[in-house]
Amino acid sequence: MLEIKNLHASVGDVEILKGVNLSVNAGEVHAIMGPNGSGKSTLANALAGHANYKVTAGSVTFDGKDLLAQPPEQRARAGLFLSFQNPIEIPGVRLDHFLRAGLNAVNKSKGLEELDVLKFDRLIAKKVKVVEMDRAFARRAVNEGFSGGERKRSEILQMAVLEPKLAILDEPDSGLDVDALRVVSEGINELRSPERSLLLITHYQRILSYVVPDFIHIIVNGRFVRSGGKELALEIEAEGYDKYTEAAGAPAGE
Amino acid sequence: MTTSNEVVQQAAAQEYKYGFITDIEAESTPPGLNEDIVRWISAKKEEPEWLLEWRLRALRHFLTLLEKEQLPAWANVSYPPINFQDIIYYSAPKSRPESLEEVDPEILETYRKLGISLDEQKLLAGVAVDAVFDSVSVATTFKTELAKQGIIFGSFSDAVREHPDLVRKYLGSVVPYTDNFYASLNAAVFTDGSFCYIPKGVRCPVDLTTYFRINAAGTGQFERTLIIADDDSYVSYLEGCSAPMRDENQLHAAVVELVTEENAEIKYSTIQNWYPGDANGKGGIYNFVTKRGRCEGRNSKISWTQVETGSAITWKYPSVILKGDNSIGEFYSVALTKGHQQADTGTKMVHIGKNTRSTIISKGISAEHAENTYRGQVKVMPNADNARNITRCDSLLIGDQCGAHTTPYVEVRNNSAKLEHEAYTSRVSEDQLFYCNQRGISLEDAQALVINGFCKEVFSKLPFEFAVEATRLLEVNLEGTVG
Ligand SMILES: Nc1ncnc2c1ncn2[C@@H]1O[C@H](COP(=O)(O)OP(=O)(O)OP(=O)(O)O)[C@@H](O)[C@H]1O
Ligand SMILES: [Mg+2]
Numbered sequence: 121m122l123e124i125k126n127l128h129a130s131v132g133d134v135e136i137l138k139g140v141n142l143s144v145n146a147g148e149v150h151a152i153m154g155p156n157g158s159g160k161s162t163l164a165n166a167l168a169g170h171a172n173y174k175v176t177a178g179s180v181t182f183d184g185k186d187l188l189a190q191p192p193e194q195r196a197r198a199g200l201f202l203s204f205q206n207p208i209e210i211p212g213v214r215l216d217h218f219l220r221a222g223l224n225a226v227n228k229s230k231g232l233e234e235l236d237v238l239k240f241d242r243l244i245a246k247k248v249k250v251v252e253m254d255r256a257f258a259r260r261a262v263n264e265g266f267s268g269g270e271r272k273r274s275e276i277l278q279m280a281v282l283e284p285k286l287a288i289l290d291e292p293d294s295g296l297d298v299d300a301l302r303v304v305s306e307g308i309n310e311l312r313s314p315e316r317s318l319l320l321i322t323h324y325q326r327i328l329s330y331v332v333p334d335f336i337h338i339i340v341n342g343r344f345v346r347s348g349g350k351e352l353a354l355e356i357e358a359e360g361y362d363k364y365t366e367a368a369g370a371p372a373g374e
Numbered sequence: 375m376t377t378s379n380e381v382v383q384q385a386a387a388q389e390y391k392y393g394f395i396t397d398i399e400a401e402s403t404p405p406g407l408n409e410d411i412v413r414w415i416s417a418k419k420e421e422p423e424w425l426l427e428w429r430l431r432a433l434r435h436f437l438t439l440l441e442k443e444q445l446p447a448w449a450n451v452s453y454p455p456i457n458f459q460d461i462i463y464y465s466a467p468k469s470r471p472e473s474l475e476e477v478d479p480e481i482l483e484t485y486r487k488l489g490i491s492l493d494e495q496k497l498l499a500g501v502a503v504d505a506v507f508d509s510v511s512v513a514t515t516f517k518t519e520l521a522k523q524g525i526i527f528g529s530f531s532d533a534v535r536e537h538p539d540l541v542r543k544y545l546g547s548v549v550p551y552t553d554n555f556y557a558s559l560n561a562a563v564f565t566d567g568s569f570c571y572i573p574k575g576v577r578c579p580v581d582l583t584t585y586f587r588i589n590a591a592g593t594g595q596f597e598r599t600l601i602i603a604d605d606d607s608y609v610s611y612l613e614g615c616s617a618p619m620r621d622e623n624q625l626h627a628a629v630v631e632l633v634t635e636e637n638a639e640i641k642y643s644t645i646q647n648w649y650p651g652d653a654n655g656k657g658g659i660y661n662f663v664t665k666r667g668r669c670e671g672r673n674s675k676i677s678w679t680q681v682e683t684g685s686a687i688t689w690k691y692p693s694v695i696l697k698g699d700n701s702i703g704e705f706y707s708v709a710l711t712k713g714h715q716q717a718d719t720g721t722k723m724v725h726i727g728k729n730t731r732s733t734i735i736s737k738g739i740s741a742e743h744a745e746n747t748y749r750g751q752v753k754v755m756p757n758a759d760n761a762r763n764i765t766r767c768d769s770l771l772i773g774d775q776c777g778a779h780t781t782p783y784v785e786v787r788n789n790s791a792k793l794e795h796e797a798y799t800s801r802v803s804e805d806q807l808f809y810c811n812q813r814g815i816s817l818e819d820a821q822a823l824v825i826n827g828f829c830k831e832v833f834s835k836l837p838f839e840f841a842v843e844a845t846r847l848l849e850v851n852l853e854g855t856v857g
Contacts, residue, residue, distance in 0.1 A: 192808060192812055208809040213824065221810075226814040261827065
């Protein structure tokens, strides 16, 4: 489904990703772990097409098509979803209006029916339950005045509505209390399916005991330095990244 | 803002490139401004002597100002001097375009984008077809319906004939002919406009709109509106969707006066979309309008909501004089400027009565080379105990060649007054646009979404259909300004 080959990406003049290789098949969950500043969000943003993250070498195919040639909205319509580490505020724009615009843009590009207000209302009323929120939550302005936990729930809600093929979740667990962590994890699990793949970026083993990954990759200084099964998380939890960072030299971006 | 195109087009006929106007036959005065012209207009409208006298006093005042070169110079707008002797002050078409085929396709395209129905398009374009006559007759039935409740709603000229005492009592009582340069000019030469009277205790059951006026009255570019809400009455008045025009710079100097008696409320909403000029800043309307309301009675309320997207230059300060105790004044505004547009707009709240309150929410959006200025004044007079004002002026910039300016003036002569002022300037951020894109939303739609969010507080004050129209209008106007 997703094939990343020798991906290099820069922010400004600084090279952050220095040759990332990754292959994700349909239905798989890949966790990505790594120290602060190692390039996890850079990878996520480069895949989603943020203009500040310039790909300087390498290739990415998504569903057999060149991903990097597409503008961000086209990538989204093709089924790529990014749950942001720091979701953006859009003052005055209701979350449900925002999501309807998104879903209809996606549907339209596929020649599917665009949902009118009533149909979408029924859909959103169902989907807010995935993140254990009520309908009123979706009437608030996008991320405006949301708590950290509400932002993360909102991201998962958006994923539940858009039903992407590939979801890149950038630290969906950061800043969550135990109950919220359970809700968000269950929300993610609800979307797991043989057709849907997940790239789950996290610092903590905790979420991985809910959302059990098929693979874990360790990224240090812009490169994947080790890949393994779910047991790798326990090892990191116990030992940290010291042995990798020493081998890799200075952290990315410095 | 429903001045019919023909008047202006007549004046601009020589430069006019689109052909469908020039062959319209019109009855008009020669260019120029003098007593004869004013007398001719007044006679044409079969006005009573007192009104002619009033016009003539206004004319003399205007000519004195002109002679002393006392043109308003404080606004943050620039334009070449206007030669007032070049303007034609009265022109009424003898016939109208016969079908939509004779109307500028670009105008029709804009209507289509705005989602205005074909019948409405015909109405707006002033086409003499059945649909129009249908609408007019609709308007007439409607008028009869309103009349049963004692509501008077119609053209200014009709009001002068049918209700001279009301007109005489209130005309110029809020905006005297000496008020300012353009108000004087308007008083001398105004050709038509709307008149509305809501009697005691009546809540007007529908929004009154100026759509009906367009064809029926064929008003000039100097229209005059007078709305009176008597004790315990309410009216919501909409100043209609305006037609874009294809002209040389053209002056539009309207006057609107509102009066609320005890416990009465007037809610006045405007969508202004005059032709702004072309991409190089050529042509477009000079929109110099004086709008003011007076809360005469206790507990009365006047609320202005405006969405200003058109005109080459807008110079407009809908204001409220809070005379009655406990009266309330509100001003909610969205002003969008792009290309070479200039807008200097805002409000004036004058607190005279006790416990008077005012709220000002101004949202300015600038794109491309445009300049957008908020100019507001809050004045608290010595007897206005416990006056309150809240002012918020937000500016949104698109691109880095445009400008936003905020110029608040405050004059407080009573120590018990409480005033709050907030202002901030922001940009549509890359991150916001990317966030939208990541959900599948195109760049243009993303920008429209962000801007709509910015305007929400103001749009939420508009009647629903007007809000929808305002939203579409912003989208249409912002097409191609991304980045
Ligand atoms: N927009 C940006 N402007 C400047 N530098 C950036 C930007 N985005 C990322 N960087 C730099 O790129 C490097 C990698 O950042 P990135 O956000 O990818 O790390 P991360 O692995 O996600 O870290 P964290 O675990 O803290 O979220 C860092 O040095 C960071 O400062
Ligand atoms: Mg990160």
